[in-house]
Amino acid sequence: MAIEQFVSKTLELLQEEREAEIEETRIWQENTSLKGLQNKGVCLLKLQIGSQSTGLYGRTVVVLEPRKHLGFSALPSNSFGPGDIVGLYDTGGCTAASQIGTGIVTRVSQTSVSVAFDDSKDGLSFDTDALYNLLKLANDVTYKRMKNALNALNRYTNGSAANLVNVLFGDTKPSSQSQPNEVEFFNLNLDDSQREAVSFALSQRELAVIHGPPGTGKTTTVVEIILQAVKQGQKVLCCAPSNVAVDNLVERLARCKAKVLRLGHPARLLESIQKHSLDAILAQSDNANIITDIRKDIDKAFMGMKKMHEKGERGNFRREIGELRKELKTREATAIAQILKSADVVLSTNTGACDDGPLKFLPADHFDWVVIDECAQALESSCWIALLRARKCILAGDYKQLPPTIKSQTAASKGLSLSLMERLIQMYGDSVVRMLTVQYRMNSAIMEWASKEMYQGRLTAHSSVEGHLLKDLPGVTCVEETNTPLLLIDTAGCGLSEMEVADEQSKGNQGEVDIVELHIKALTEAGVKAKDIAVIAPYNLQVDLLRQKLSTRHPELEVKSVDGFQGREKEAVVLSLVRSNRKGEVGFLAEDRRINVAVTRARRHIAVVCDTQTVKNHAFLKSLIDHMTAFGEVRTAFEYIQDIVPQNYTRDHKDTKANTASSSTFTKQKVKNQTASKAKQGQKKSTGSSGKENTAGSEKHAKSCTLTLTEEEQNKNRYTEIREQVENFLKDLNQSELQFPSSFNSHDRLLVHQISEELGLVHESKGEGKDRCITVSRPLEAAPAEEPTQAQEEEAQQEETIPNPQIEPQCQPPLDLKSLHLERMKREQQKREENAQKKQQNNITPAHTQSSKKAKGKNRTKAGACDIAAAAAPDDDFDTLISAVMKADSVCSFVKCKASVLTLGQLCLFCNRQYCLSHHIPEVHGCGDKAKSHARMRISKEGVLYAGSGKKDKSMDPNKKAYLQRKLDSKLKDMASQRKPKNKEKDS
Numbered sequence: 001m002a003i004e005q006f007v008s009k010t011l012e013l014l015q016e017e018r019e020a021e022i023e024e025t026r027i028w029q030e031n032t033s034l035k036g037l038q039n040k041g042v043c044l045l046k047l048q049i050g051s052q053s054t055g056l057y058g059r060t061v062v063v064l065e066p067r068k069h070l071g072f073s074a075l076p077s078n079s080f081g082p083g084d085i086v087g088l089y090d091t092g093g094c095t096a097a098s099q100i101g102t103g104i105v106t107r108v109s110q111t112s113v114s115v116a117f118d119d120s121k122d123g124l125s126f127d128t129d130a131l132y133n134l135l136k137l138a139n140d141v142t143y144k145r146m147k148n149a150l151n152a153l154n155r156y157t158n159g160s161a162a163n164l165v166n167v168l169f170g171d172t173k174p175s176s177q178s179q180p181n182e183v184e185f186f187n188l189n190l191d192d193s194q195r196e197a198v199s200f201a202l203s204q205r206e207l208a209v210i211h212g213p214p215g216t217g218k219t220t221t222v223v224e225i226i227l228q229a230v231k232q233g234q235k236v237l238c239c240a241p242s243n244v245a246v247d248n249l250v251e252r253l254a255r256c257k258a259k260v261l262r263l264g265h266p267a268r269l270l271e272s273i274q275k276h277s278l279d280a281i282l283a284q285s286d287n288a289n290i291i292t293d294i295r296k297d298i299d300k301a302f303m304g305m306k307k308m309h310e311k312g313e314r315g316n317f318r319r320e321i322g323e324l325r326k327e328l329k330t331r332e333a334t335a336i337a338q339i340l341k342s343a344d345v346v347l348s349t350n351t352g353a354c355d356d357g358p359l360k361f362l363p364a365d366h367f368d369w370v371v372i373d374e375c376a377q378a379l380e381s382s383c384w385i386a387l388l389r390a391r392k393c394i395l396a397g398d399y400k401q402l403p404p405t406i407k408s409q410t411a412a413s414k415g416l417s418l419s420l421m422e423r424l425i426q427m428y429g430d431s432v433v434r435m436l437t438v439q440y441r442m443n444s445a446i447m448e449w450a451s452k453e454m455y456q457g458r459l460t461a462h463s464s465v466e467g468h469l470l471k472d473l474p475g476v477t478c479v480e481e482t483n484t485p486l487l488l489i490d491t492a493g494c495g496l497s498e499m500e501v502a503d504e505q506s507k508g509n510q511g512e513v514d515i516v517e518l519h520i521k522a523l524t525e526a527g528v529k530a531k532d533i534a535v536i537a538p539y540n541l542q543v544d545l546l547r548q549k550l551s552t553r554h555p556e557l558e559v560k561s562v563d564g565f566q567g568r569e570k571e572a573v574v575l576s577l578v579r580s581n582r583k584g585e586v587g588f589l590a591e592d593r594r595i596n597v598a599v600t601r602a603r604r605h606i607a608v609v610c611d612t613q614t615v616k617n618h619a620f621l622k623s624l625i626d627h628m629t630a631f632g633e634v635r636t637a638f639e640y641i642q643d644i645v646p647q648n649y650t651r652d653h654k655d656t657k658a659n660t661a662s663s664s665t666f667t668k669q670k671v672k673n674q675t676a677s678k679a680k681q682g683q684k685k686s687t688g689s690s691g692k693e694n695t696a697g698s699e700k701h702a703k704s705c706t707l708t709l710t711e712e713e714q715n716k717n718r719y720t721e722i723r724e725q726v727e728n729f730l731k732d733l734n735q736s737e738l739q740f741p742s743s744f745n746s747h748d749r750l751l752v753h754q755i756s757e758e759l760g761l762v763h764e765s766k767g768e769g770k771d772r773c774i775t776v777s778r779p780l781e782a783a784p785a786e787e788p789t790q791a792q793e794e795e796a797q798q799e800e801t802i803p804n805p806q807i808e809p810q811c812q813p814p815l816d817l818k819s820l821h822l823e824r825m826k827r828e829q830q831k832r833e834e835n836a837q838k839k840q841q842n843n844i845t846p847a848h849t850q851s852s853k854k855a856k857g858k859n860r861t862k863a864g865a866c867d868i869a870a871a872a873a874p875d876d877d878f879d880t881l882i883s884a885v886m887k888a889d890s891v892c893s894f895v896k897c898k899a900s901v902l903t904l905g906q907l908c909l910f911c912n913r914q915y916c917l918s919h920h921i922p923e924v925h926g927c928g929d930k931a932k933s934h935a936r937m938r939i940s941k942e943g944v945l946y947a948g949s950g951k952k953d954k955s956m957d958p959n960k961k962a963y964l965q966r967k968l969d970s971k972l973k974d975m976a977s978q979r980k981p982k983n984k985e986k987d988s
Helices: 002-030 034-040 141-155 162-168 192-203 218-231 243-255 271-276 278-283 288-307 311-342 380-387 409-416 420-432 444-454 510-525 540-550 592-599 619-631 656-660 663-681 696-708 711-731 746-758 788-801 817-842 845-857 865-872 878-889 928-942 958-978
Strands: 043-054 060-066 085-090 099-108 113-117 132-136 207-211 236-240 260-262 345-349 369-372 392-397 433-435 486-490 533-536 558-560 570-576 602-610 633-636 737-739 762-766 773-777
Touching: 002 141, 002 380, 002 409, 034 043, 043 288, 085 113, 141 380, 162 207, 162 380, 162 392, 192 207, 192 218, 192 433, 207 218, 207 420, 218 236, 218 243, 218 369, 218 392, 236 243, 236 380, 243 260, 243 271, 243 345, 260 271, 260 278, 271 278, 278 311, 288 311, 369 380, 380 420, 392 420, 420 433, 444 592, 444 619, 486 510, 486 619, 510 533, 510 540, 510 570, 510 602, 540 558, 570 592, 592 602, 592 619, 602 619, 633 746, 711 737, 711 746, 746 762, 746 773
Parallel strands: 207 392, 207 433, 236 345, 236 369, 260 345, 369 392, 486 602, 486 633, 533 558, 533 570, 570 602
Antiparallel strands: 043 060, 043 132, 060 113, 085 099, 085 132, 099 113, 737 773, 762 773
16 A cells, blocks of 8 residues: 555656646746757757667667758857757757657767667658758656566566565565575675675665765775675676766776666766677677677668659558568667677666667566665656666665755655665664765865764765865975865855846855955965865856856866765865855755755865855854864955955844954854864964064963963953054054964954954065964054144044943944945045144145145146136126126137137037047046046946947848849749740730
């Protein structure tokens, strides 16, 4: 009963998923033109048949090419690949009425597409002179095979897999052999958990599950299990959901000299394993010559049929072709069956193990074992295609990584996304599972977070990778970036908000793109090769932005989404989390398994660029941020981008903790955890000095403070210490800038940035790696040195108005960086106004006139009309004032120009003055900078500077023009030939 319920429910969900995929394709095709579909890469227009031959299983293979006589030699960019289901249409369009047939793509090159058509239905013929359209169709083969497998499961009663079916549905419990045999391992380098997993798999009668977290050698363990099974004389069918995973197993098994056979389209296989494919082995078999001769006879018969025009003779050729095809199928079936029976291990994708493929030539009970690798990434219904072929199954994978891709969210929520592996673990628990616990990929600092959050803390790092860093790679220098396994770059409060495209669901963050570029630059300059670095982003829009920024400079750098890196690894990974908003929304970053996959791709270094205030709203992401804060290095975006405008990041949340915690308290937490991490990892870094060179006495004092004071008091003292240095610098007006030593750690630098921002000072990071230091200086518009008392009074007032965030952390409101920035700008404006007033008071009228003469060279415009009139007319004569204004306004405003602008004049948009035609251009009369900035703004906003400047070149392509001319000539010729001569009327 449980089987019937499972089958009926799964069939419904599969149908729902299928309909969702068809609906997506239908909407796509209805709303897009054929040309648009070709631009999207899913359609190829106006192809001609280059050649035609007979392929495997008697199918007709047609090679489609672009029209060479028109000068087209290469196909347009497209997404066609081997195994795709395609529809062939005439040039009338891509509708059901114009469809000629459907086929499977076997090979794709830059100049042609090969498509295999099944000739089981008569009448499928191709005209070599005609033109065809090729359209990619929704692949219904997979759904049909899964549906057939589920129906077969529903009917399955007696057979080799009967006990296995009962165990997988909980009717009977899994059993093991009473006396397991001693195992002699082929691979002597297996660790204890791998040896235990192999022994467990061999001892079980029906079911064994191998849970392999990232980097734990799951494939190595699976290969050992298969070799042990072959040694016992078992026949093994090995499957995986993707071709890449299957090819990986083929390579590993072939190295161990096992007799392997790979099923599937040869064009889809890696070149290194082509020799193990069914086609290659068939070509070397005894029957190969006979099969080749029969195919040649079929091709000759096709050519003869085309030449004959009489129906009777064409019918004879057709009968001959039919008989030759029957013989070809018989010969091929015999040869394929022999090859399959001689192989110890047959490998294919889950759907490739179906009954309508090569395996139909084998008896139902041929295989003893079925091994399904990457089981957690496959739909359970696809696993049942292979499971009914054997009495025992081994499932390997990691259900804590990405699940199978499903388009219908409704079907996924109803249980379609639940994999067979996860369902069995929920049913039987640890009794059927053996987990691999030693990982060979990640530095222990990277591994510990995934181990704690996803794998119950059971993972341990092998000694060969436990402490490895980027600096240990050949040719890589030791800098700050290559000497740390964990780096968190925090953009909170920096104004680097996410962007969103209106017509797409995807999101991007240009600020994080810039930071990623700078970090990649630091890594590559330190000697890390671009091919050893991966940049991962969860959103496709961010992936596109990163590729635009990075691909030109670093062609070997891989930039992909999380899904594109499943099963991969790199020496260094840079992860951009994108989300930065005031609501604290993280979207589908909340999927724990996606983040687990992204982080565990890294071997030696992981850098996470994110807005901690946004992502910490999700508990799982918060655990990642806390771990990186505790055991890694934390930097702020201020250290990467200098012209960031700080902003207040308080959100309208009910969470009082989020609202009351200031950035200083966040900083304290970071440094608290960071101090613990330094102690744990044994990293010896200087904590900086008090503005002078460190002495032995100050180091001893710092060490004694570390032992006696609590961490919070240390942080408070450090803040006070740095603030005192900055305030002393403010009082000493002879000192132009204050440079902090490069021995400061990342937290000390963060405090310097924060204090400088509070006090309205310019703060800048200089240098790279260990030489990085911060320089603090006064703003350029600061008060002159003649009046030190006023500057000191203002600084004293500022110190009174801005509370010290370390003194009263509980009652202090959130630190508003934006308001501090605006206050600083306001103070600077007041200083400028005061300076201007003093200059006006100090300078007498003659001095003013002299300065105006000096400034003539710079400012090439006269004073305004009203100013001229006011100087020319007496104070009490209003009529004279009016006439003076009119006279001044009627003359060109350019210096020394007396030309009248009453008849011909031009008003400048930037200074609002009239100029003659000789001086109306902004660059001539002194408004050039304003005009340039206006033009840049308009072009960036609208794409057009003036009417006609942004239009596309609408001139016709010469090739298209020639083609249309030939088409017109041909049309005129046809019309001329069809024209009937008029009968001449006889003259009466």
